[in-house]
Amino acid sequence: MTPSSSYLDSSAWNELFRKMLKIRLAESRVAEIYPTDKIQSPVHLSLGQEAIAAGVCHALRPDDHIYGTYRGHGIFIAKGGDLKKAFAELYAKNTGCCRGKGGSMHYVAPEVGLMGCSAIVASTIPVAVGDAFAAKYLGLDRVTVAFFGDGAVGEGVFFESLNFAALKQVPVIFVLENNNYAVHSCVKERHKVTELYKFGEGLGIKGIRTDGFDVANVYANMREAVQTVRGGGSPMVLEFMTHRWAEHVGPGADHNEKYRDRALLNLAIERDSIQMAKNTMKRGLGFSDDDFLRIENELKAEIDEAVGFAEKSPIPDKKELYEGLFKERI
Amino acid sequence: MSVINYGYALAQGLIQSMERDPNVFVFGLGADDHKELFGSVKGVLERFGPKRCFDTAIAENGMTGVAVGAAIAGLKPVHVHIRADFLYLALDQILNLAAKWRYMFGGQMNVPIVIRAVIGRSWGQGAQHSQSLQSFFMHVPGVKLVMPTTAYDAKGYLTAAIADPNPVVMIEHRILYYINDEVPDEYYELPFGKAYVRKQGGDVTIVANSYMVTEALKAADFLEKQGIYVEVVDPVSLVPLDEETILDSVKKTGKLLIVDCDWATCGVSAEIAAIVAEKGFGSLKQPIQRMGSAHVPCPVSKNLEDEFYPNARKIVWKVYEMLGKDLPKEDVPLLTHQFKGPF
Numbered sequence: 001m002t003p004s005s006s007y008l009d010s011s012a013w014n015e016l017f018r019k020m021l022k023i024r025l026a027e028s029r030v031a032e033i034y035p036t037d038k039i040q041s042p043v044h045l046s047l048g049q050e051a052i053a054a055g056v057c058h059a060l061r062p063d064d065h066i067y068g069t070y071r072g073h074g075i076f077i078a079k080g081g082d083l084k085k086a087f088a089e090l091y092a093k094n095t096g097c098c099r100g101k102g103g104s105m106h107y108v109a110p111e112v113g114l115m116g117c118s119a120i121v122a123s124t125i126p127v128a129v130g131d132a133f134a135a136k137y138l139g140l141d142r143v144t145v146a147f148f149g150d151g152a153v154g155e156g157v158f159f160e161s162l163n164f165a166a167l168k169q170v171p172v173i174f175v176l177e178n179n180n181y182a183v184h185s186c187v188k189e190r191h192k193v194t195e196l197y198k199f200g201e202g203l204g205i206k207g208i209r210t211d212g213f214d215v216a217n218v219y220a221n222m223r224e225a226v227q228t229v230r231g232g233g234s235p236m237v238l239e240f241m242t243h244r245w246a247e248h249v250g251p252g253a254d255h256n257e258k259y260r261d262r263a264l265l266n267l268a269i270e271r272d273s274i275q276m277a278k279n280t281m282k283r284g285l286g287f288s289d290d291d292f293l294r295i296e297n298e299l300k301a302e303i304d305e306a307v308g309f310a311e312k313s314p315i316p317d318k319k320e321l322y323e324g325l326f327k328e329r330i
Numbered sequence: 331m332s333v334i335n336y337g338y339a340l341a342q343g344l345i346q347s348m349e350r351d352p353n354v355f356v357f358g359l360g361a362d363d364h365k366e367l368f369g370s371v372k373g374v375l376e377r378f379g380p381k382r383c384f385d386t387a388i389a390e391n392g393m394t395g396v397a398v399g400a401a402i403a404g405l406k407p408v409h410v411h412i413r414a415d416f417l418y419l420a421l422d423q424i425l426n427l428a429a430k431w432r433y434m435f436g437g438q439m440n441v442p443i444v445i446r447a448v449i450g451r452s453w454g455q456g457a458q459h460s461q462s463l464q465s466f467f468m469h470v471p472g473v474k475l476v477m478p479t480t481a482y483d484a485k486g487y488l489t490a491a492i493a494d495p496n497p498v499v500m501i502e503h504r505i506l507y508y509i510n511d512e513v514p515d516e517y518y519e520l521p522f523g524k525a526y527v528r529k530q531g532g533d534v535t536i537v538a539n540s541y542m543v544t545e546a547l548k549a550a551d552f553l554e555k556q557g558i559y560v561e562v563v564d565p566v567s568l569v570p571l572d573e574e575t576i577l578d579s580v581k582k583t584g585k586l587l588i589v590d591c592d593w594a595t596c597g598v599s600a601e602i603a604a605i606v607a608e609k610g611f612g613s614l615k616q617p618i619q620r621m622g623s624a625h626v627p628c629p630v631s632k633n634l635e636d637e638f639y640p641n642a643r644k645i646v647w648k649v650y651e652m653l654g655k656d657l658p659k660e661d662v663p664l665l666t667h668q669f670k671g672p673f
């Protein structure tokens with residue numbers, strides 16, 4: 001059963017919409033800039049998947065922790081990361097969120113709870129479990145979220161993490177963004193059982209699969225999971241069905257490549273999160289096209305500012321190469 | 331003979347090996363994908379079908395174990411990885427199982443697997459997509475290790491690796507894929523344990539591997555114009571290693587610089603330096619020098635990355651330093667190949 005989303009008022013909708021649109025516009029800008037070679041980093045865009053980052057993060061508190069993957073721009077923005085630092089990192093500048101050392105694949109914003117993104121598939125899943133273990137150990141009531149893709153469930157570490165999380169009942173939520181592909185490989189070519197949310201059941205982890213295009217649905221499911229987990233309940237797997245619009249890595253589209261299923265694209269276009277949100281907001285909450293235009297212009301101005309900041313920022317000084325390997329003992 | 335690039339040379343070697351032996355198969359992430367692993371599996375799926383060329387779930391350690399088992403039972407798996415960094419996940423099966431199986435069971439069985447992995451460099455590959463790992467396979471006994479430099483090597487060592495009855499790890503470099511070379515059209519194998527003198531010279535010996543060979547050769551060309559003659563030795567096969575060719579060169583020059591595309595600490599360059607110190611000390615006129623990546627994770631920012639990696643210019647500077655000469659008036663051009671993304 002899908003939890004009701006009727007409690008979403010107009011300000012909540014406004015916020016969810018802004019989060020999604022900010023990701024959409026920021027990543028579209030990345031794709032626009034990319035051919036200039038100012039961004040010299042592999043970029044894994046989350047265009048099309050915005051509702052998951054927005055809906056999940058909206059259900060979290062600022063002190064809750066999240067972990068992600070190389071496809072990390074969306075969750076950085078949704079958790080409240082500073083857009084200037086995001087663009088500066090793409091430009092590998094000293095003012096970036098990793099001071100130019102991490103690039104697009106390693107976003108981080110500990111000040112808002114994004115504790116790290118890794119480019120080794122599945123590698124942050126156990127780390128999120130460890131983080132949740134620490135929260136319980138320390139008597140904190142925060143929850144931790146591991147974001148990962150459908151490809152990650154193939155790694156042994158996924159099983160190992162679920163088992164430990166269930167055994168120790170740590171406050172972690174596994175957010176599985178199922179876009180049907182790991183690079184160019186379809187889920188059904190990698191797994192006999194394609195209901196990935198069920199993989200934890202034998203270990204005692206409840207899983208659900210639900211739509212990942214409708215931001216209200218994502219939020220409602222996540223909100224319920226957070227209530228359960230924060231209250232000391234069992235960890236959960238939330239599998240959100242979605243679609244990646246761009247190629248796996250890089251700014252282009254690749255729907256003409258034969259690995260892609262056209263029907264999935266058509267569904268994704270039909271269920272474009274932003275358009276659906278607009279429709280709902282217009283119908284029920286009195287938002288107008290002018291309101292949307294105003295929001296879009298505000299966000300674009302913010303993105304312009306962030307890009308300007310990135311362009312003007314200094315590159316890291318050579319001596320920084322050797323800095324930051326070990327922390328000094330104090 | 332045709333002029334083809336590194337990737338196509340690998341594909342040719344693979345196809346010819348698969349034609350000769352029906353038990354050879356290739357698998358791994360992207361093995362059957364339209365991007366063809368930079369050309370290195372081009373045409374294999376079309377030719378041999380999904381039974382002998384297939385993708386897997388993302389499960390490096392498990393799939394390496396599957397390769398080990400298949401090899402024990404008579405097949406010849408070639409397992410491919412688009413980045414060497416992912417081999418960290420497979421080290422348990424490679425080093426605890428494949429490397430031990432024959433010896434531990436008293437020499438009764440053998441594990442003929444081939445593992446191919448590509449080193450990334452540049453375009454923001456960063457900390458987790460730029461590592462090379464050769465030192466691990468040189469350190470632990472029981473795995474052969476090759477790092478082909480040219481397209482000619484790539485084909486000849488892949489076929490030799492597939493024909494070899496032991497585990498062989500082959501580490502390739504992303505940037506080498508852009509370089510063309512003359513490659514015989516027919517099947518051939520190249521021998522393990524034989525180093526190549528890529529350029530002759532009497533002033534300094536440079537032992538370099540993989541992509542660093544091309545940088546060393548560019549440095550050598552520049553130095554030659556300044557009247558300095560370096561000898562570039564490329565081991566290609568690191569396990570087994572042709573110590574003799576390296577020692578002979580050092581005997582001639584008395585000066586040794588080792589350039590590895592990896593960290594120097596406890597790395598391939600450390601091992602080669604130790605061998606020369608142990609067996610060729612009398613030939614050395616001065617301390618051995620090593621160059622490798624800076625001893626930190628690889629940063630993304632271009633200017634930090636330039637500092638991080640050795641390149642032709644730094645090799646030139648090092649040779650001048652070793653010879654006690656002032657740098658030439660003209661600037662040493664930065665000769666490094668530039669790689670453009672997204673991957």
Ligand SMILES: Cc1ncc(C[n+]2csc(CCOP(=O)(O)OP(=O)(O)O)c2C)c(N)n1
Pocket residue numbers: 071119120121148149150151152153179181182183244248359388390416419
């Ligand atoms: C351990 C490991 N193996 C392989 C890769 C190469 N790789 C990068 S992303 C990816 C696909 C992951 O797919 P999925 O988990 O579905 O996430 P998505 O990219 O769809 O967001 C692969 C195989 C990697 N980064 N790490």
Ligand SMILES: [Mg+2]
Pocket residue numbers: 149150151177178179180181182183
């Ligand atoms: Mg996926």
